[in-house]
Amino acid sequence: MTHRTFEIVRGILLLVVALSAIGWFLWRCLKRSDDPARLIFKWILTVPVVCGLLFVVGPFATSSYAGAFIGVPLAAACGIVLTAIWRHNIADLISKPFTALYDGGGEEPIPKPFYSIAQSKQKKGRYLEAIADIRQQLERFPTDVEGQFLIAQIEAEDLKDLPAAELTIDRFCAQPGHAPQNIVFALYSLADWHLKIAQDREAARRDLERIIEVFPESEFALGAAHRIAHLGSAEMLLAPHERKKFIVAEGVQNLGLLRGQNRFKPAEEDPEKAAAECVKHLERHPQDTEAREKLAVIYADHYHRLDMATNELEQMIGQPNQPGRLVVHWLNVLADLQIRSGAGFEAVQQTLQRIVDRDPKAAPAEIARKRLALLKLEMKSKEMSQAVKLGSYEQNIGLKQGSTRR
Secondary structure, three states, X not given: OOHHHHHHHHHHHHHHHHHHHHHHHHHHHHHHOOOHHHHHHHHHHXXXXXXXXXXXXXHHOOOHHHHHHHHHHHHHHHHHHHHHHHHHHHHHHHHHHHHHHHHOOOOOXXXXXXXXXXXXXXXXXXXXXXXXXXXXXXXXXXXXXXXXXXXXXHHHHHOOOHHHHHHHHHHHXXXXXXXXXXXXXXXXXXXXXXXXXXXXXXXXXXXXXXXXXXOOOOHHHHHHHHHHHOOOOHHHHHHHHOOOOOOOOOOOOOHHHOOOOHHHOOOOOOHHHHHHHHHHHHHXXXXXXXXXXXXXXXXXXXXXXXXXXXXXXXXXXXXXXXXXXHHHHHHHHHHHHHHHHOOOHHHHHHHHHHHHHHOOOOHHHHHHHHXXXXXXXXXXXXXXXXXXXXXXXXXXXXXXXXXXXX
16 A cells, blocks of 8 residues: 555545544534524534635635735624624533533433323323323333322222222232332332221231231331231221211309319229230230330339339330331330339439440430430439328318417
8 A cells, every 4th residue: 555545545534533523513412402403504504604714715814915904804704603693502602511500401301200191180080091191101111109109099099999909009019129118108008098998907907917928027017017906996997987976065064163173084094904905905916016115104103013114115125127216215215114113323324325325326315315414313303203292281271260260
């Protein structure tokens, strides 16, 4: 290959690369433009101006006299024309780095489904059309959580078709990649629909038991077990659908003139009966933390058995996968019971220190530190606030005549 042939080949390659780069740049500008037709029109106007600048100004560049009196004005005129054509683009090029800080610049938005039209049709009572619109969005985003749950909600609450809603939830739970929180929320919603619409407590129980099966020994399983323990009876499920009757009893006459008003106070719950009910309930539902906490308080305050109360609370505190907020709550309850039962400063201090040791940087740890700093004052105030038995004095002493006789 001769030197001339090499130069020709290199020139062709450089020309191809340059044209490719220019073509890619023009295509990218055209793709990102808000008005592609207008941009093409500007390119068409720019080509003859640039060609005229090259072919008209070029011959005058060799003559200093002609370049000064003819070439410079022509170049200035071409510059003015190009500025008039591209002034908006030049301004956008300068201001874009600053406006991008607020509007995101030219970054492509993240594609996501839109359900506003379907929700509008749902509000108008056009439920089947709303479901059809949602399914069109789900064709592009088949695993979208909001769309699938919206279909189930329309089927259950609007169309009263619980089998269809249950099928939609089952398909959602069978899809891989969903977060555990979303699956638990879907099953909770299905259980609520079975209770609210069909008054089917057994179906709701099965929905909650699925959470325990899918996420065993987890925080979700504990919450589902607690919910199962508090499922209402058939009478409680039918009560919201029955017309409520409000009976207003006649009030007490001359209430302010009565000597004693203790008989009008609401009757207090029998602690022994409440404890027996809690024990019976925990035999059927041992994961019910609310009933176990209530039993612990009764053991400490009524039976004065701090050891039994501590045992009940420690069962919940030591159970794995318990939410941290509940563990902190039970440790504070244990500290309160120890103070009321007179367990001593060191025992209460050790209980509160356990909160700090769990996570020293958390907010509950800071609250526990403040309580530890004021623990002696708190215990002293509890001792001083105990009821003191007073003596009996003569009644109506201020209404007697004469002040010499007591």
